[in-house]
Amino acid sequence: MSDAPLIEVKDLGVRLNTSRGPAQAVRGVSFALRRGETLGLVGESGCGKSVTALALMGLLPESAVVSGSIRLDGAELVGLPDAAYCKLRGNRISMIFQEPMTALNPMHTIGHQVAEPLRRHTGISAAEAQQEAIALLDRVGLPDAAKRIDAYPHQFSGGQRQRITIAMALACQPDVLIADEPTTALDVTIQGQILDLIASLVEERGMSMILISHDLGVIAENVDRMMVMYGGTVVESGATDAVFRRMGHPYTQGLFRARPRLGARKGTRLKTIAGTVPELADLPAGCTFADRCAIVEARCRAALPAVVDVGAAHGVRCIRTDVSMAAGGSSA
Amino acid sequence: MSAPLTASAATAAIAPGAMPATGFWRRALRHRSFVLGAVLSLSVLGAALLSLVWTPWSATDIDIASKLRPPSAAHWLGTDVLGRDIVSLLLVGARSTILVGVIAVGIGLSFGVCLGLVAAARKGWTEELIMRMSDFTFAFPAVLSAIMLAAVAGPGMVTSITAIGIFQIPTFVRVTRGSANAIWAREFVLAARAAGKGSFRITIEHVLPNILSILIVQATIQFALAILAEAALSYLGLGTQPPQPSWGRMLNDAQTLLFQSPMLAVYPGAAIAIAVLGLNLLGDGLRDLLDPRLARER
Ligand SMILES: Nc1ncnc2c1ncn2[C@@H]1O[C@H](COP(=O)(O)OP(=O)(O)OP(=O)(O)O)[C@@H](O)[C@H]1O
Ligand SMILES: [Mg+2]
Numbered sequence: 001m002s003d004a005p006l007i008e009v010k011d012l013g014v015r016l017n018t019s020r021g022p023a024q025a026v027r028g029v030s031f032a033l034r035r036g037e038t039l040g041l042v043g044e045s046g047c048g049k050s051v052t053a054l055a056l057m058g059l060l061p062e063s064a065v066v067s068g069s070i071r072l073d074g075a076e077l078v079g080l081p082d083a084a085y086c087k088l089r090g091n092r093i094s095m096i097f098q099e100p101m102t103a104l105n106p107m108h109t110i111g112h113q114v115a116e117p118l119r120r121h122t123g124i125s126a127a128e129a130q131q132e133a134i135a136l137l138d139r140v141g142l143p144d145a146a147k148r149i150d151a152y153p154h155q156f157s158g159g160q161r162q163r164i165t166i167a168m169a170l171a172c173q174p175d176v177l178i179a180d181e182p183t184t185a186l187d188v189t190i191q192g193q194i195l196d197l198i199a200s201l202v203e204e205r206g207m208s209m210i211l212i213s214h215d216l217g218v219i220a221e222n223v224d225r226m227m228v229m230y231g232g233t234v235v236e237s238g239a240t241d242a243v244f245r246r247m248g249h250p251y252t253q254g255l256f257r258a259r260p261r262l263g264a265r266k267g268t269r270l271k272t273i274a275g276t277v278p279e280l281a282d283l284p285a286g287c288t289f290a291d292r293c294a295i296v297e298a299r300c301r302a303a304l305p306a307v308v309d310v311g312a313a314h315g316v317r318c319i320r321t322d323v324s325m326a327a328g329g330s331s332a
Numbered sequence: 333m334s335a336p337l338t339a340s341a342a343t344a345a346i347a348p349g350a351m352p353a354t355g356f357w358r359r360a361l362r363h364r365s366f367v368l369g370a371v372l373s374l375s376v377l378g379a380a381l382l383s384l385v386w387t388p389w390s391a392t393d394i395d396i397a398s399k400l401r402p403p404s405a406a407h408w409l410g411t412d413v414l415g416r417d418i419v420s421l422l423l424v425g426a427r428s429t430i431l432v433g434v435i436a437v438g439i440g441l442s443f444g445v446c447l448g449l450v451a452a453a454r455k456g457w458t459e460e461l462i463m464r465m466s467d468f469t470f471a472f473p474a475v476l477s478a479i480m481l482a483a484v485a486g487p488g489m490v491t492s493i494t495a496i497g498i499f500q501i502p503t504f505v506r507v508t509r510g511s512a513n514a515i516w517a518r519e520f521v522l523a524a525r526a527a528g529k530g531s532f533r534i535t536i537e538h539v540l541p542n543i544l545s546i547l548i549v550q551a552t553i554q555f556a557l558a559i560l561a562e563a564a565l566s567y568l569g570l571g572t573q574p575p576q577p578s579w580g581r582m583l584n585d586a587q588t589l590l591f592q593s594p595m596l597a598v599y600p601g602a603a604i605a606i607a608v609l610g611l612n613l614l615g616d617g618l619r620d621l622l623d624p625r626l627a628r629e630r
């Protein structure tokens with residue numbers, strides 16, 4: 001694990017054209033990821049996790065405006081022409097998507113879809129690529145890989161398809177893997193298997209990973225560091241155990257209380273966070289969580305709060321950490 | 333969402349290892365308008381092919397002495413004002429019709445699909461330019477462009493083919509771009525891009541195969557439109573030139589004798605109607621047969 005970050009993101013902002021006019025979907029996101037490190041991105045639906053991931057991949061729609069800086073091994077990616085980005089995607093930085101049922105082309109065999117990026121990025125022969133694809137599909141646990149290489153996506157189950165998309169994403173040994181809710185569409189027993197598979201592949205190949213989830217449990221078990229997103233900003237970030245030990249942001253605390261718990265007494269109601277995620281087009285000027293926060297003050301609404309350090313490399317974007325961490329920081 | 337998907341995936345997996353092609357033909361033979369459309373279209377094609385090797389009489393030999401004969405054992409549908417055998421004229425006319433249709437749709441399809449695919453892949457001002465240009469072209473009906481072309485290059489089959497072909501381009505541009513945009517928005521395209529595929533490869537490998545059935549349906553319907561346009565242009569004297577027989581010309585010839593021998597107009601009119609109806613039914617049938625498969629595998 002070298003000290004120079006593999007990916008360094010500074011003050012990332014994304015402006016999207018929504019049906020209600022342009023809106024800032026992501027703002028002020030900064031983080032660094034070293035080789036072999038794993039980072040979790042957690043937050044409610046619509047908080048900008050996928051947009052952040054797509055910005056890293058350079059896959060946002062043409063109309064999106066990306067500001068700030070994304071550096072891969074020191075090279076700037078923001079504003080990189082698409083042709084140059086194509087050489088990085090799949091090869092150095094790769095992504096797995098949420099919906100395995102739709103992430104594969106129904107018209108091509110799975111063997112073709114896994115082998116194709118290999119041939120393009122490494123220039124090996126079709127036969128070699130085919131062998132490599134079989135080995136990969138074997139590694140991701142697809143039963144009978146050699147026999148089923150010429151089958152079409154509709155002949156596989158959701159879990160199997162997700163294994164195939166993982167093989168596709170890992171074919172060229174990327175340095176960074178972005179997994180955007182890779183198990184949300186799968187049933188619970190399969191979820192664990194897929195996450196274990198991803199974790200062991202990441203470890204085996206020394207990759208860095210950004211794991212996106214709305215499930216705190218998944219984040220707690222799978223990543224070294226985590227970022228909590230709300231309304232397009234990172235409201236809390238730090239080492240996973242540090243964040244779980246001392247939650248600084250009222251939103252993180254709310255998210256933690258709202259998680260379903262195993263073994264909870266029947267009839268125990270989940271504590272939900274009051275209110276709903278604000279629409280992008282009418283995000284408040286100040287703290288994006290202000291409207292749902294129990295300890296909100298007038299000055300919270302004045303401007304986006306700065307990041308406050310509450311521990312070693314543990315930052316919270318809240319001006320009331322004194323209150324929040326005294327009141328609920330140790331609640332579990 | 334995923335429950336019906338898995339259910340249909342199971343039914344689709346009946347023929348392992350291959351696209352469900354056998355299922356297509358089984359369903360096709362039970363589809364009434366597809367079968368009727370195919371029979372009508374094939375009969376027109378059969379007439380054209382037959383005319384290459386055999387016609388009851390020569391379609392070009394003029395025999396004024398036996399003009400305007402009623403149907404008889406020798407001339408099944410009688411003869412026209414120049415004494416030519418109607419059946420022979422209809423058979424050879426089918427050839428011009430199909431020739432013009434195939435080439436014109438070929439022109440429209442190749443240019444239109446390429447432009448539509450580029451528009452969907454490039455977006456931005458390229459898309460804007462292509463769409464504005466095709467709107468502009470669309471504003472000139474085939475007849476109008478044929479008149480303009482004829483003024484420059486003279487009337488004839490080449491003129492009418494070119495005019496009809498150009499007229500077909502915008503429709504194919506729109507259909508291609510619309511359906512290609514829908515494919516570009518699908519997640520497997522995003523996944524393919526995440527794996528490093530450029531827009532050219534994605535267009536060839538992902539977009540084109542997935543919109544092929546839509547294009548086939550559209551081409552069938554455009555074929556019918558081309559046949560109508562060819563008949564109209566020949567009728568106006570801008571298309572196929574005598575002595576080359578064509579259905580539109582036969583209508584034109586029949587016009588002056590409309591009250592004397594109305595059947596002379598009915599025969600080519602019926603031939604045009606059969607071809608157009610057949611192709612439209614075929615197109616509708618194909619739409620029904622091809623689209624559910626796309627929807628199911630989505
Ligand atoms: N292409 C787009 N055009 C316009 N708005 C978009 C686009 N993609 C996302 N958004 C908006 O950006 C916001 C953030 O979306 P994003 O997909 O990043 O959420 P998310 O955190 O990934 O949520 P989920 O957990 O549901 O996947 C949402 O309000 C969404 O409506
Ligand atoms: Mg998402």
